[in-house]
Amino acid sequence: MQMLGKHLLSAGDLDRAQALMILDTTAELATVTERSVKKLPTLRGRTVVNLFFEDSTRTRLSFELAAKRLSADVITFSAKGSSVSKGESLKDTALTLEAMGADAVIVRHGASGAPYRLATAGWIDGSVINAGDGTHEHPTQALLDAYTLRSHICGGQGDLQGVHVVIVGDVLHSRVARSNVLLLHTLGAEVTLVAPPTLIPLGVESWPCSVSYHLDDALMQADAVMMLRVQAERMAGSYFPSTLEYSRLYGLDAPRLELLKDRAIVMHPGPMNRGLEISADVADSSRAVIVEQVANGVNVRMACLYLLLGGAGSQAGGD
Amino acid sequence: MVFLSSARVVLDQADISRAVRRISHEIVENSRGSDDLIILGIPTRGVPLARRIAETVAQIEGHPVPCGAIDVTLYRDDLPLREVRALEPTDIPAQGIDGCTVVLVDDVLYSGRTIRAALDAVHDLGRPAIVRLAVMIDRGHRELPIRPDFIGKNLPTAKDETVRVRFVEVDGVDDVMIDSESVGDADAG
Numbered sequence: 037m038q039m040l041g042k043h044l045l046s047a048g049d050l051d052r053a054q055a056l057m058i059l060d061t062t063a064e065l066a067t068v069t070e071r072s073v074k075k076l077p078t079l080r081g082r083t084v085v086n087l088f089f090e091d092s093t094r095t096r097l098s099f100e101l102a103a104k105r106l107s108a109d110v111i112t113f114s115a116k117g118s119s120v121s122k123g124e125s126l127k128d129t130a131l132t133l134e135a136m137g138a139d140a141v142i143v144r145h146g147a148s149g150a151p152y153r154l155a156t157a158g159w160i161d162g163s164v165i166n167a168g169d170g171t172h173e174h175p176t177q178a179l180l181d182a183y184t185l186r187s188h189i190c191g192g193q194g195d196l197q198g199v200h201v202v203i204v205g206d207v208l209h210s211r212v213a214r215s216n217v218l219l220l221h222t223l224g225a226e227v228t229l230v231a232p233p234t235l236i237p238l239g240v241e242s243w244p245c246s247v248s249y250h251l252d253d254a255l256m257q258a259d260a261v262m263m264l265r266v267q268a269e270r271m272a273g274s275y276f277p278s279t280l281e282y283s284r285l286y287g288l289d290a291p292r293l294e295l296l297k298d299r300a301i302v303m304h305p306g307p308m309n310r311g312l313e314i315s316a317d318v319a320d321s322s323r324a325v326i327v328e329q330v331a332n333g334v335n336v337r338m339a340c341l342y343l344l345l346g347g348a349g350s351q352a353g354g355d
Numbered sequence: 356m357v358f359l360s361s362a363r364v365v366l367d368q369a370d371i372s373r374a375v376r377r378i379s380h381e382i383v384e385n386s387r388g389s390d391d392l393i394i395l396g397i398p399t400r401g402v403p404l405a406r407r408i409a410e411t412v413a414q415i416e417g418h419p420v421p422c423g424a425i426d427v428t429l430y431r432d433d434l435p436l437r438e439v440r441a442l443e444p445t446d447i448p449a450q451g452i453d454g455c456t457v458v459l460v461d462d463v464l465y466s467g468r469t470i471r472a473a474l475d476a477v478h479d480l481g482r483p484a485i486v487r488l489a490v491m492i493d494r495g496h497r498e499l500p501i502r503p504d505f506i507g508k509n510l511p512t513a514k515d516e517t518v519r520v521r522f523v524e525v526d527g528v529d530d531v532m533i534d535s536e537s538v539g540d541a542d543a544g
């Protein structure tokens with residue numbers, strides 16, 4: 037059986053069978069989350085390090101909870117308040133973690149490619165999981181989105197063949213969008229990106245998706261619409277004239293919600309800018325599955341940790 | 356059906372169905388008609404066996420008997436020694452197992468390690484009043500202090516022999532074979 041490799045760096049590295057394996061494992065692990073004892077002995081004695089160079093609430097807590105539910109020992113490392121603020125390099129931080137015997141390092145970093153560097157530079161022996169690197173990728177977010185889509189639209193089984201997903205907003209700065217495009221395409225879904233031209237990345241024509249500048253047209257065909265956060269912290273220049281104009285053209289509000297098909301769902305990776313890309317009444321509507329995405333995130337990350345660390349592969353070392 | 360030169364059939368379809376009937380009667384006798392009986396099969400082949408036993412017990416008792424599956428992969432003690440495995444479905448009857456008599460069902464009892472894992476899994480699901488164990492084949496060589504309550508057939512084996520239980524639901528045929536070729540022989544496949 038084709039299992040995962042040693043690391044999880046990009047949603048594009050997963051083939052269809054591997055992606056389905058993760059989703060099926062997630063479905064089994066979701067039953068654990070429903071019972072009163074939410075703990076499994078599976079990763080006893082393994083050490084998982086959360087290495088977060090960028091701020092995060094959801095992803096960090098989600099990975100921490102996932103690792104703890106599998107009985108791994110978890111160390112969480114935030115760049116703030118650590119030696120990184122004294123100027124320690126990624127390499128020296130990695131060597132420190134290696135000396136402490138980390139079996140897996142879950143890394144979030146502002147620089148695209150940092151997890152790849154960590155996985156391939158030979159500094160550490162353990163598995164590396166990308167928890168978001170710069171504007172590059174965030175594979176576990178794409179997996180939890182695929183899982184959420186599958187449970188709402190495909191009855192919780194199989195792939196996403198024929199499902200139409202519209203991803204709206206700040207695609208340029210979004211690692212979530214990039215990972216989702218790659219993974220959803222692998223699973224057979226059709227993806228349309230909608231954004232102002234200034235927020236569409238160069239080279240998007242090589243991505244396996246279509247691009248539109250008109251939200252209303254795209255919404256009518258969507259089975260799911262995924263709103264992206266406007267990442268003001270990454271915007272050095274000016275990408276749109278005003279937040280009001282952005283909100284009018286690309287924000288999801290109650291009148292636009294009416295354009296969607298009856299059973300279409302609204303997703304958002306969080307954190308939300310209520311009133312900018314999504315209005316408060318849409319975010320709290322029955323169409324929104326945003327809180328469910330968070331719950332699914334824990335289960336998806338348990339599945340990834342189990343598949344990467346649960347067997348002999350990770351202990352045998354090497355690559 | 357392909358017979359390997361050294362493989363021999365120990366139980367055929369009729370033997371298996373007689374064994375299921377006997378085990379079911381023993382479970383009824385043992386549980387004194389209690390109505391909080393739950394039969395849980397251990398994947399893969401414990402699940403169809405559990406279902407057959409539950410159906411037979413239901414016929415004897417005249418009321419349905421809840422039946423489910425309990426995957427023990429995440430509780431195994433040999434996880435770090437093998438390649439990672441896919442999880443099988445766990446399906447616990449909605450009313451839960453608290454205070455019930457749980458009968459764990461597996462096809463072959465060998466080292467006892469799977470049953471140890473199953474006991475841990477049951478412990479995490481609730482607190483049954485009694486846990487019992489039913490197996491189609493007890494082939495010996497226990498590595499843990501575990502013993503079955505209901506046995507289809509005691510089958511003394513050597514450690515280098517392989518016991519294969521096949522059920523129609525999984526394999527398209529009902530039988531139990533013992534293969535005396537040493538494990539790892541190239542012809543065994």
